[in-house]
Amino acid sequence: EMQLLESGGGLVQPGGSLRLSCVASGFTFSSYWMTWVRQIPGRGLEWVANINREGSEKFYVDSVKGRFTIFRDDAKNSLYLQMNSLRAEDTAVYYCARQVVTSSDVFDVWGQGTVVTVSS
């Protein structure tokens, strides 16, 4: 069974840092692009960042550029999101998802999410 399991969420003060992890199982992790999507409580979904199979291409939503870094470790079947200079508006549930890139880009396997709360 294909699974993604996020961890690393928690309570952090504004300006602080947090690293999210996402461990994959049940599929060949190194063969896929991966992505992070977040959801502010009670609100909609926002795509945050993604990374290609080789780790050489990374894309970010403007609101996190320069503060967040996505990276991967294929030996550990793991995806990461390093979040620095956190703001209250970064408070959300963060999901990792497998991204299938063909004629379209789809997010076909999702984790259960990890909660990040930025508050003093």
Next chain:
Amino acid sequence: AIQMTQSPSSLSASVGDRVTIACRASQGIRNDLGWYQQKPGKAPKLLIYSASSLQSGVPSRFSGSGSGTDFTLTISSLQPEDSATYYCLQDNNYPFTFGPGTKVQIK
């Protein structure tokens, strides 16, 4: 960034009804659009990709159509388990952007 809008923001319908949700992009995105279903406390689930292709395992009562700027998700016969929020997502251009969602409730 490409802006996505959805209408209606919410709807209430009876079991067996045909339900249609609209999604509009602020600029042409060819057919680079997906539809996702999300139930409370759960991760989103892919229903439709490339505007009209049904994801494996998704019931055939779900269908998608459209191209360019206007897209539609149709549920041909609403079932109780379809109560959820539905989001469209454009993957034509970075940053990928979701619509604000349409909440579907069962009468």
